[in-house]
């Protein structure tokens with residue numbers, strides 16, 4: 001075989017092999033992707049989302065990973081961060097926050113932003129800025145300018161949750177806020193607290209995994 005032919009053959013093998021590898025990667029990614037959770041529609045252009053954050057899942061492959069969970073309109077907690085909401089709507093969010101504080105790298109994020117009235121409610125009380133050291137996670141949708149710091153529970157509080165999904169009988173803070181969606185599309189959302197214990201700078205593992213501290217907001221035309 002001539003060197004030229006061999007070169008062409010090798011190039012073809014690489015292209016096909018690369019294609020197969022990319023296909024496999026996409027297939028595995030899709031398979032690993034958690035199921036979408038629909039927000040409850042509670043009015044004309046008004047929806048409601050319920051989330052919880054847990055210090056550790058408590059079971060399964062990544063038992064020690066910190067995570068978000070989402071609740072279906074049928075009140076079932078799902079281990080997912082793929083959230084479906086209607087376009088051009090108000091979304092009322094309730095987060096049950098079961099994890100303790102880690103603290104923010106950037107104190108600016110202690111201010112709830114991109115939310116209606118510039119305010120969040122912590123256990124029913126309005127909060128316009130949170131001491132950055134008290135943040136356990138944030139709920140942030142960078143493209144929509146939404147960033148909400150979630151105050152952690154006291155580490156000494158009795159009844160800590162260690163197996164998700166957590167229940168209201170366990171120590172938690174309840175945070176509520178409202179944001180407005182724009183047009184249909186996929187918007188990335190994530191936590192910005194370096195909350196991944198045991199990973200470099202707290203930013204590995206769950207902090208870079210959809211279904212844990214990263215998610216997608218699927219905005220759909222209604």
Ligand SMILES: [Cu+2]
Nearest residue numbers: 137191195213
């Ligand atoms: Cu987090």
